[in-house]
Amino acid sequence: MAVYVVRRLLQAIPLLVGLSFAGFVLLRLAPGGPMAVYAQNPSMSEADMRRIERILGLDRPIHVQYLKWAAGMARGELGYSYRTGRPVGEIIRERVPATLELMGVAYLIAITLGLTTGIVSAVRRHSLFDYAATTGAMVGLSVPTFWFGLLVIIVFAGGLRWIPSGGIATLGAPFSLWDRFIHLIGPASVLGLWMTATWSRYARSSVLEVVGQDYIRTARAKGLRGRTVLLRHTLRNALIPLITLAGLEFRNLFGGALVTETVFSWPGVGRLYLDSLNYQDYAVILGLLLVTSLTVVAGSLLADIGYAAADPRIRLG
């Protein structure tokens, strides 16, 4: 097991090097640059622009810039933001908690709601509930996240005033759990419900698949009661494969979070990524690409380990 984990982690290294190189070159070949946005302001002359680009090293050849950056990476430094001069690691670190909070709660909503509806749908196959849940899940998957989010804000924040229309907490007010909770409802539901749909569909088909298998039929044939079969045999075997899904969904969750964070002014890494792209703040963009892909890799590794732990038939190695 330990060998397996180490090997998987080692495999991630070339992945990251390749990713960083490709990302660096692509970003630097793009037209524009980190200082371009400031050129909208006419008091910055062409002379000022060139002086700043020289100080920041942006006038040097791409390979020189990459080697300098890679050398920093080897020492564990992600470089400095062109916008603020701050270390990229620090910039990313302070945005992570907000995203974790949002993704965590959304995940929780998705797994509990998704699994419950999925299982009930499967057990009561072809029932009214099944049709309603299936249709609901499909509709949930068919509405663009940003649109759903805006509608939630317009109806529940602007119109009914039930929830705030964005942000992570009331500004200028002392910290309170209730306040944090009420701010979370909007973005977490938008992100969570979209994932709920995925989970319920997977749970449903996974349960149906297990129900159709021989040993369940055998268990029933042995005269075991429906509930016992369901709990002891079906669910256990049906849910184990979903652990892999948890790992895979991580990647989509980041994507959904980026849009949700923009709509709900949520100060997380997704919004940071978009802002950095708009400013072409290369150092932060690359840092975020590396950090998110590392997270995704770690997520799927954890899922695989969890899968192996839950299912004795699987042996990692």
Added chain:
Amino acid sequence: MRRHDLSRRHFLTGAATLGATLGAVGVRGAGAQAPGAPQKGGQVIVGLSQEPQNFNPVMPTIEAQRGVHMAIYDDLWRIDPKGAFVPNLAAAIPTQANGGVSKDGTSFTVKLRPGVQWHDGQPFTARDVVFTWKTIMNPKVTAFSTVGFDQIADMWTGDDATLKFKLKQPYAPILDILADMFVVPEHVLARSADINKDEFNTRRPVGTGPFKFVEWVSGDHVTLEAHRAYHGPGPYLDRLIFKYVPDLTVLFTQLKTGEVDATGIQGIPVDLYPEARTLSTINLYVDPSTSYETIAPNHLLPMFKDRRMRQALYLGLDKKPIVEKIYLGLAPEAESYVPPQSWAYNPKIKGHHRYDPERAKRLLDEIGWKVGPDGIRVKDGARLSFENACTAGNKQREQIQQLLQQQWRQIGVEMKINNKPAAVLFGDFYRMSKFETIVIGMGMGSDPEHSFRLHSKYIPAKGGLGRNSIAYENPEVDRLLDAGVRDLDREKRKTAYFRLQEVLADEVPYLPIYHFVNIRGTRKGLEGFRPNSNMQEYPWNTNEWWIRKA
């Protein structure tokens, strides 16, 4: 871009007679109540659609950030909504009359306000001002702009309360330049190992302004609190918060629900103006600006070198639907880069441009562009077709582009839209004149000096270090621009700028469409809010803001 270009003002005669008045027009509610005496306490949240991130006013900046700088820092003087200089860190505005400016207009003596304190309790002195200027001019500092500051030959201190500086040559806009210099503390920054990356910039800024920095929560907000030892009137608020709300629709919703008390730099989109008018909880301000929206052709392209081509395009442009339907009649049509309120505005050019598609067609026929089989004109095998770019996602500009596309199509001209994100558009593409045509906002400020945009020595694509990125060259225009800035007498300058506007109206180096207006909303109960088109960001007088208790 609403930031003024180089607003230059006639300073020798003193502040009282300055430029045109561009006061706020309260559309509804504003000023309906007598303000009364300011009450203390409370907080105000200003919503911004861009995030302020760097709080060192010397560093590269965006507009939203400048508003925060104005609350934390002070400049020597500010410009009020009427265009008058108001002393801030200076005790008085230097003029020849009060002996602050030498006869030849190059030596300045500025008396500073006594008893001003930094947020950390240290006394402010003339040395801080000298340090700020030297920092800006330091070639190792990524200072935002040295334009105008480089006209100062030297700056030194008389005593702690006296600042002296000498210009290389007479330079009319120097007071404006200094109104945009926010003073940073020598006692903090002189020790810095690398001022470009110092924590001062993002974590521990120290100023002399009405509000002290408390915290910046990345991606969310900046909190400031009252600086009780502030030298001016106020501050009356306990706290001032700048909140980052990237989506403009959501920002407007937050103004409606009271989650923000005032809308920041991009204000209320004109599309939401009709709805904003129906809200009883907000005061609405429609604030004229000195910036204008224009189509600019790239004069490096042979096609646009011919004046008659530019005239034909302008004749084929109907501003009415743009101004009346897209801008709901709020923004005035622009004829020239000089706004009609300015002393330098030449009334004779009014009505010089008319929408006349038939004349446009005749003109294009005359210069050899004949209508081809697909309705697009052709000359020597080339189609009369070009691209037009603007900042992707700027809805008003995109609407204008699409309208133009249709209007020009009717005179046989094909315009293709190719928009780019700001970080690409304002890279080499714009700066080094690689575009074909562009829709862009340009600022004049309240002084008509416009060399940076029009003088042939400022073309970056030809080695110039200014912002004449349309690459326009015309010896007569150069001469008039030089005459306008060299002469210190307003009547003589007027002659030069009147003539300049006539030349431009005939030459059409770019095609002005309308003058910008800023639409802003504040919660009812927020008093002391004064829009000011003479400062680049409106939270310019936050020390005077206060909340009326219900």
Added chain:
Amino acid sequence: MLDRSIVWRRFTRNRLASAGAVVVLLLVALAALAPWVAPRDPLYIDMDHKFARPGEAGFVLGADELGRDVLSRLLHAGRVSLAVGLITAVIAVLVGSVLGAVAGFYGGAADTLIMRVVDVLLSMPTIFLLLALSAFLKPTMLTITLIIGLNSWMSVARMVRGQVLSLKEQEFVLAARAAGAGARRLILRQLMPNAVAPVLVAATLTVATAILLESSLSYLGHGIQPPTASWGNMLNNAQTYVLYAPWVAVYPGAMISLTVLSFNFAGDGLRDALDPRLGP
């Protein structure tokens, strides 16, 4: 392979799936015929009818902020959005099948290389990657489609590789190989037909995902540029007008949801119909 008639019977018995398929066909037909069906020029600006209400002055579904006919724009935008979805699916299937089959059939270095690339791409959130690419590619229909397409082939590749791996040691393949069939022939004639079912399902679902992604890109400011209308950029443009001109937002929003929903239902139905484990 399942008997075609059984698949057909199963699919048509699934009411939601058949409805989805019918709607998909209808939408594709409408989009294809847009130039003939649309009552007006979708780009024609008529400022005097800015925000004309549905039914007013002959604007069946109303007019938008530039007085353009919403119905005509919807039909033309459908061409763009559906094309983005369908072409993306084609790219994903082609690239994914070829690379997946090569990886599975040859194994070794080719397999390692292809699967590592898959890993790299799968390690990054799709939207992050799309945004990074669209920052320097001009966002046209073609580039957007390519970008989304080249980010969607990985799951197909994995699926095909898995199928090929499990099939290539089976008797009928070994027999064909013994009979002297070449690699290309083996892959095309023997292996791929067996992978068709899951690939078809994946393709259907890819169409839905691509249409949603295009709308998200529009919202984030990196979508297809005006004047070309897509459902995504129509919806994004309309967000400011939701309260006083709801028709500008409601219809493109409804079209996106309807299309995605139909493709999803059809894809699901297809999956069930093709599943050999389920009864007839």
